[in-house]
Structures are given as structure tokens and as C-alpha cells.
Amino acid sequence: MTVMGIIGCRIFEDEIVHVLANDPEAEKIYLIKNEENIGLLHKLKSQGLDPVVLPFYELRTYLKQSDEFSIIVQLQEIGLHTDPARLKSKTYTNLNLMSRFADGILLFYGLCGHAFSRMQKDFSYFRCSLKLLQDRSAGEPAQPLEDCIAAALxxxxxxxxxxxxxxxxxxxxxxxxxxxxxxxxxxxxxxxxxxxxxxxxxxxxxxxxxxxxxxxxxxxxxxxxxxxxxxxxxxxxxxxxGSKEIAQESYILMQKMLLNPLKA
Structure with a gap:
């Protein structure tokens, strides 16, 4: 069983719908039960997907019953960027929760005013892979996006x-x-x-x-x-x-790291 976690701002709701709706490998999708995932749930269903909605504490039971490649999604409220300390605190809390189940976690965020500039150091003890959305422009080393507008452009x-x-x-x-x-x-x-x-x-x-x-x-x-x-x-x-390529490429890269680590 391989589990990929996604934590992201609701601003990336459409990009997340796009990557999940176009991923034949995503056999099971779990949404954490909260109001921030309601819009995502409706949009995924409109694309013919049927995610399971449940609280964090029920995840382990469901995952133990599955050998499929599974995705767990937790979206966070729009507007957290106005308070970087709160954004960091809330995201770090969800990262700690998600890391109990996921083999790798992709954050649908940019640096957001450097709220996540120390993330890799702060979670160096994690057993799972951890990535922000990556800018892989031709001829330049991969680097995190500045923010969601940079991702969209x-x-x-x-x-x-x-x-x-x-x-x-x-x-x-x-x-x-x-x-x-x-x-x-x-x-x-x-x-x-x-x-x-x-x-x-x-x-x-x-x-x-x-x-x-x-x-x-x-x-x-x-x-x-x-x-x-x-x-x-x-x-x-x-x-x-605009473009959806950065979201798509970041998602595919994380998936390859998890499913085919020797080829990623």
C-alpha cells in the first residue's frame, strides 16, 4: 500500500481536481472531513470520482483494508496568507497528522511570504517525503514557487x-x-x-x-x-x-517518487 498526502490552500482546489481526475493511478481518494473540503468534494463528484470523506482518526482503519495507491487530501482555508504565523502553525499541525499515514506529502502552496522557508529543516525527522509545488523552468534548478499566482502563471x-x-x-x-x-x-x-x-x-x-x-x-x-x-x-x-503545468508536474513527480522511487 502506498499513500500520498496532499495539504493545500483552497485556492488550488481546481488544480487538485484536475490532477486527481486525470490520474489513472489514483485508485482511492480520501478527503478529511471538514468544511474546507466541501467544494473539492462537489467538484470531484462532478468529474465522476467518489472520494471517501472521513475524519483523521478513522483513516488508519480504512487504509489497513486497502492495497491500493491512495490519496489523502486536506485543504486549508483561504486567507491564511494574511497571517503567516497562523498559516505556518496550522499547516505544521496538519503535516504532523498526515505524516502518520502518508509515504509522501505534497503541499499545494508556494513559499507564501517565506512561511514555509524552513519547512524541510523543521521536518527533517519525517520518514515521508515532503515537497512544496516546484518550479522546474528549463535551464534552472528546481525551486519552490513564490506564491499561488506564480504557480498559475x-x-x-x-x-x-x-x-x-x-x-x-x-x-x-x-x-x-x-x-x-x-x-x-x-x-x-x-x-x-x-x-x-x-x-x-x-x-x-x-x-x-x-x-x-x-x-x-x-x-x-x-x-x-x-x-x-x-x-x-x-x-x-x-x-x-495561465497554466496548470506546475501543479501537474509537481503531482506527477511526487507520485513517481512514491511508486517508482528508482526511476524518479
């Missing part, structure tokens, strides 16, 4: 290049477009002394919103939500070609 280098000519642009992927109010706590204080308002965003220099089209269509009404955001903030809409 195809890597750190392309992200930096795009920022040079789009420094006044706010980037939205499908999941960001559908959840920005929650992610940025639009009804609360985003940071102490800062409110997520059109006036404050304009003061920070934003004038445009980028529709980052990753080619994934699990999240409905992407274009409508972008238009609503643009209207609300008085921004011009620009469209950027």
Missing part, C-alpha cells in the same frame, strides 16, 4: 517578467475571483489599519485586474466575477494566459 521567472509590465495589476485566478471577499476579509480589517476598499487599493497603485486563465473550468462564472470585481473597484480588465 507558469513559474517564478514568468511571474517576475509579467510584474515588470503589470505593476499596477491585481491578479485573479478562478478561485481567487470567486473567493476574494473571504480571502482578503473585505468586511474586516485586511491588515491593522487597512481596509480592502477601492480607495486603498488605488492608493497602493492598482489600476487593473488581470483575469488569469489557467484553462480550468471547475469554478463557474469566472468572467462574470472578474467583471464584478472590476466594476466594484473601477479597474480595467486585462487577460493573461
Amino acid at each position: 507558469g513559474g517564478n521567472s514568468r511571474y517576475r517578467e509579467i510584474l515588470k509590465s503589470n505593476s499596477d495589476t491585481f491578479f485573479l485566478t478562478p478561485m481567487w475571483a470567486g473567493n476574494w471577499k473571504t480571502a482578503f476579509r473585505a468586511d474586516e480589517k485586511f491588515f491593522p489599519g487597512f481596509e480592502f476598499t477601492p480607495e486603498n487599493l488605488r492608493e497602493l497603485g492598482y489600476r487593473k485586474v488581470a483575469k488569469v486563465n489557467t484553462g480550468l473550468s471547475y469554478e463557474p462564472d469566472f468572467e462574470k466575477k472578474i467583471e464584478e470585481f472590476a466594476l466594484n473597484f473601477g479597474f480595467e480588465v486585462v487577460e493573461l494566459k
Whole structure:
């Protein structure tokens, strides 16, 4: 029995649906029972998959009864990036829980403001493999992604290049477009002394919103939500070609490490 764990931000919900729906090796999918996995559950079912939903404490019993390649998924709330200490603490707690069952854990996160910059050192005692999403751009050594937008745009280098000519642009992927109010706590204080308002965003220099089209269509009404955001903030809409390749490649690499360690 081989078990792969996935811990990720809900922002990567669509990418996780994509890799699981297109993986013939994933014989059994387990979702940890909590509200953050509800959207993922619905989307997986819409793709014809039938994941088992259960709490952590019941996992061992189910896994003992299976010789299949199994995936365990635990998503975390959108908006944790606004509090790096809380993001790190919550993720580390889930890593410790997941490591009791998984042979390898893939985190659907970038460095997120260096919240995970010490992760490998902090978990050097783990018996299981542990990886963040990896940027494997041609001609460059593999390195973690800066954040989820870098992943959606195809890597750190392309992200930096795009920022040079789009420094006044706010980037939205499908999941960001559908959840920005929650992610940025639009009804609360985003940071102490800062409110997520059109006036404050304009003061920070934003004038445009980028529709980052990753080619994934699990999240409905992407274009409508972008238009609503643009209207609300008085921004011009620009469209950027996105990518799902980094999520796909990182997933395949972890799977190969677990199923064919001598060939990975």
C-alpha cells in the first residue's frame, strides 16, 4: 500500500481536481472531513470520482483494508496568507497528522511570504517525503514557487517578467475571483489599519485586474466575477494566459517518487 498526502490552500482546489481526475493511478481518494473540503468534494463528484470523506482518526482503519495507491487530501482555508504565523502553525499541525499515514506529502502552496522557508529543516525527522509545488523552468534548478499566482502563471521567472509590465495589476485566478471577499476579509480589517476598499487599493497603485486563465473550468462564472470585481473597484480588465503545468508536474513527480522511487 502506498499513500500520498496532499495539504493545500483552497485556492488550488481546481488544480487538485484536475490532477486527481486525470490520474489513472489514483485508485482511492480520501478527503478529511471538514468544511474546507466541501467544494473539492462537489467538484470531484462532478468529474465522476467518489472520494471517501472521513475524519483523521478513522483513516488508519480504512487504509489497513486497502492495497491500493491512495490519496489523502486536506485543504486549508483561504486567507491564511494574511497571517503567516497562523498559516505556518496550522499547516505544521496538519503535516504532523498526515505524516502518520502518508509515504509522501505534497503541499499545494508556494513559499507564501517565506512561511514555509524552513519547512524541510523543521521536518527533517519525517520518514515521508515532503515537497512544496516546484518550479522546474528549463535551464534552472528546481525551486519552490513564490506564491499561488506564480504557480498559475507558469513559474517564478514568468511571474517576475509579467510584474515588470503589470505593476499596477491585481491578479485573479478562478478561485481567487470567486473567493476574494473571504480571502482578503473585505468586511474586516485586511491588515491593522487597512481596509480592502477601492480607495486603498488605488492608493497602493492598482489600476487593473488581470483575469488569469489557467484553462480550468471547475469554478463557474469566472468572467462574470472578474467583471464584478472590476466594476466594484473601477479597474480595467486585462487577460493573461495561465497554466496548470506546475501543479501537474509537481503531482506527477511526487507520485513517481512514491511508486517508482528508482526511476524518479
